[in-house]
Amino acid sequence: MPNSDSILLKADELGRIEIVERDGVRVIRRDIRAARWWARAFARRAAAREARALAKLAGIDGVPSLVGWDGRELLRGYIAGLPMQQAQPRDRAYYRQALRLLAQLHRRGIVHNDLAKEPNWLVRDDGRPALVDFQIAWTRGRRGRLFRLLAREDLRHLLKHKRTYCDHALSTRQRAMLQSPAPHSRLWRATGKRLYKLIARRVFGYWDNEGKGRVRD
Ligand SMILES: Nc1ncnc2c1ncn2[C@@H]1O[C@H](COP(=O)(O)OP(=O)(O)O)[C@@H](O)[C@H]1O
Ligand SMILES: [Mg+2]
Incomplete structure (x- = not known):
């Protein structure tokens, strides 16, 4: 599945949630850039909070792994x-x-x-x-x-x-x-x-x- 072939799970004022493939692995992407301008600061803080939580929960079975967070997109491991x-x-x-x-x-x-x-x-x-x-x-x-x-x-x-x-x-x-x-x-x-x-x-x-x-x- 190339990046352009993402599957949209959810879209709202805070951005988009999609399934994408990175380096051959399925991940869930939360894209802050897709947030409405007035919600962007809130969306970024929320994503940063999520990244912090996932980092602290690393290794727990039943919590997505934190694949990446660069201030714009948050990548989480896909859970089937x-x-x-x-x-x-x-x-x-x-x-x-x-x-x-x-x-x-x-x-x-x-x-x-x-x-x-x-x-x-x-x-x-x-x-x-x-x-x-x-x-x-x-x-x-x-x-x-x-x-x-x-x-x-x-x-x-x-x-x-x-x-x-x-x-x-x-x-x-x-x-x-x-x-x-x-x-x-x-x-x-x-x-x-x-x-x-x-x-x-x-x-x-x-x-x-x-x-x-x-x-x-
Ligand atoms: N790691 C994941 N693996 C599989 N499905 C996921 C994963 N993360 C999110 N989803 C699906 O995407 C939906 C939206 O993701 P979520 O993180 O809850 O976004 P939001 O904060 O916008 O509610 C979830 O309800 C779930 O169905
Ligand atoms: Mg949710």
């Missing part, structure tokens, strides 16, 4: 599979492995922060989970109260998807956790990232035009 809303994972093993994957992220000081969205969860061809889209991840590694709060939200979002597709496998503890969301006021005070998301959704309207995946929050 389908987004959650298409694959609809009903196997409890998927959720067990997803829990383990989240624990690995959190151990490295990364919180994903955007896991309510099904398109950010992949079901690989062999049925195992993978995570993409670390644009609004927490990457600075400090693990205080806020880190724990956000990490718990990551987990709660996974449990919501489990409730949708594999409800009978929820444990009592998991059901209890689903019923106790972090108070929004605390999250709002704690981080501007929620604000980003709200603006993104309300004003730009772009935030989830990918494949009609549901957002649970």
Whole structure:
């Protein structure tokens, strides 16, 4: 597949996501140059954040490898599979492995922060989970109260998807956790990232035009 033969996955104000081939290997390209001028600074910061997160997560199975980031295009390793809303994972093993994957992220000081969205969860061809889209991840590694709060939200979002597709496998503890969301006021005070998301959704309207995946929050 020559570079001109890219496959477009998504295009919005923040740029384009395509599958391209580099040196004979399939990669996912996020092209910031395709962002609208007024969104470009935001898009670049988000891509830089994603690159930082991927670098810290290097070697974890289920996270794309960071192939390159030059301030204009971000290249991530391609992961063969389908987004959650298409694959609809009903196997409890998927959720067990997803829990383990989240624990690995959190151990490295990364919180994903955007896991309510099904398109950010992949079901690989062999049925195992993978995570993409670390644009609004927490990457600075400090693990205080806020880190724990956000990490718990990551987990709660996974449990919501489990409730949708594999409800009978929820444990009592998991059901209890689903019923106790972090108070929004605390999250709002704690981080501007929620604000980003709200603006993104309300004003730009772009935030989830990918494949009609549901957002649970
Ligand atoms: N490494 C990857 N391997 C396979 N598919 C991917 C990969 N990265 C992204 N995708 C697909 O492209 C979609 C958009 O990518 P994503 O990083 O979520 O962009 P955005 O930040 O615009 O939502 C994802 O929902 C997923 O379906
Ligand atoms: Mg996404």
